[in-house]
Amino acid sequence: MSDVLARVQGELAPMAQGASMSHGILVLPIARDSLVPVVRRLKSDFQFDLFLDVTAVDWPGEPLRFEVVHHFYSTRHFVRVRVKTRVAEQDPTVDSLVSLYDSARYMERECHDMYGIGFRGNPDLRPILLYEGFVGHPLRKDYPKQKEQPLVPYREGEK
Amino acid sequence: MTAPAKTIPIQRAEPSRAFEFISTKKDELIGWARKFSLFPYPFVTACCAMEFMAVSSTPYDTDRFGAALPRFSPRQSDLLMVVGTVTHKQAPILLKVYEQMCEPKWVMAFGACATSGGFYQNYAALAGIDKIIPVDVYIPGCPPRPETVIDGIMQLQDRIARQRHPILTKEF
Numbered sequence: 001m002s003d004v005l006a007r008v009q010g011e012l013a014p015m016a017q018g019a020s021m022s023h024g025i026l027v028l029p030i031a032r033d034s035l036v037p038v039v040r041r042l043k044s045d046f047q048f049d050l051f052l053d054v055t056a057v058d059w060p061g062e063p064l065r066f067e068v069v070h071h072f073y074s075t076r077h078f079v080r081v082r083v084k085t086r087v088a089e090q091d092p093t094v095d096s097l098v099s100l101y102d103s104a105r106y107m108e109r110e111c112h113d114m115y116g117i118g119f120r121g122n123p124d125l126r127p128i129l130l131y132e133g134f135v136g137h138p139l140r141k142d143y144p145k146q147k148e149q150p151l152v153p154y155r156e157g158e159k
Numbered sequence: 160m161t162a163p164a165k166t167i168p169i170q171r172a173e174p175s176r177a178f179e180f181i182s183t184k185k186d187e188l189i190g191w192a193r194k195f196s197l198f199p200y201p202f203v204t205a206c207c208a209m210e211f212m213a214v215s216s217t218p219y220d221t222d223r224f225g226a227a228l229p230r231f232s233p234r235q236s237d238l239l240m241v242v243g244t245v246t247h248k249q250a251p252i253l254l255k256v257y258e259q260m261c262e263p264k265w266v267m268a269f270g271a272c273a274t275s276g277g278f279y280q281n282y283a284a285l286a287g288i289d290k291i292i293p294v295d296v297y298i299p300g301c302p303p304r305p306e307t308v309i310d311g312i313m314q315l316q317d318r319i320a321r322q323r324h325p326i327l328t329k330e331f
Contacts, residue, residue: 131248138282146280152250154290 001026004077008046012038022082025071029084036095038083039070043100047076051101054108056115058141065089068117070097087117096121114139185331189324193237193263194316195225200236200260202253205243207270210302219305224312233259238315239292244272245285257292263324265315268294269308271301 001009005026009019015038016028030038042048052071059065064086072081085094096119097104108119109128116137119125127134131151136143203211214221221227230236233256245253257266268288271277274297276286288294295318298311325331 129248134282143282148247148282148286150247150250150285150290152247152254152291155293 002077002079004046004074005079005081008042008081011045012041015041025080025082027082027084029086032085032087032094035070035083035085036097036100039072039097039100042072042081042083046074048072048074048081050075051097051103051107052080054097054104054111056111056117056139058115058139060141063088066092066115066117068094068111092116093118093120095119098122113137116140185326186322186324187320189326190320190322193324194319197224197226197238197265197312197315198228198230198236199226199238199240199267200231200233200256201229201240201242202256203240203242204245204249205272207243207272207302210300210305210308211240211242211269214305214308219309221309221312224309224316226312233257234261236260237264239264239266240269241266241273241288242269244277244279245288246283247285248283250285250291253288254291265295265319266292267311267315268297269311270303271299274299277301 001021005021008026012028013019015034016030018029020027028038039048050073052073054068054070057067057069059067066087066089068085068087070083070085072083073079087094092115094117096108098108098119098121104119105122105124106128108117108122109125111117112119112122112125113127113130114137126132130138133151134149136147201208201211213219215227215229226238233239237260239257239260241253257264266288268274272279272284273288274294276284278301280286285291296311296315298307300307303311
């Protein structure tokens, strides 16, 4: 493990629920409320200046069904950190990171499209890859695999 | 004194008896003209574009079939080449392009995705463009070999040559 990641782990472990390494990436599972404080520390104290992506994992049947996964990269130290936040199906929302990273504006829209995760503080969660009128969230496990929502009526005789 | 410049004397040609006129059918004549002047509109959305470039360029050369000059305005084209995956989000655009093309027009589904959706069977992909617009020739392959594309163009030419071509009224 690099010195930087060791320092990150040492300083942020109290805010996280454990820490581990996976393929050279430091993984920090955290509670929902500490997402923004942890990321703010990563950005200001450890130079994680590049927000790579936000996506989610659907674990059907588990009490905290969705796992929101953020990736960050430090262009100073060349290391990555993964932050995992579990949220429940009834209230699948986390705080938005637009106050820290402007690029979060768009990546959170995609995550909202695909998994229906709400991002408190993102002012514009319109569909970005899907279209207006699309019902449901296609990357959730309970979305029917072959369900299509065509925008153009099919021709006569075509199904 | 300079000699006057020599000129070729203009002579009235004797009227020839050969090839004064030919007889053909109107549909055959128009079809022959149209099949060698296809103006493709490339609706290129995905990786098949690479194969489209390969078949357009020198080694395979679709110009031999009169189908080389892409027109990027649907108004000026008569062959809609749908090259690549079409998603449900793009489907209205494809339909609009098709409707903007003037008659006569033909449609080529280039590659597995345009033909049937290919291996995409999910929320995003349209499972074949023939669900929304009529298709004249399907080219299989993921992506198709240039030879396959050329075969497709030739089949389309045969089809055009055999078609009726009303030019003045519905009947003629």
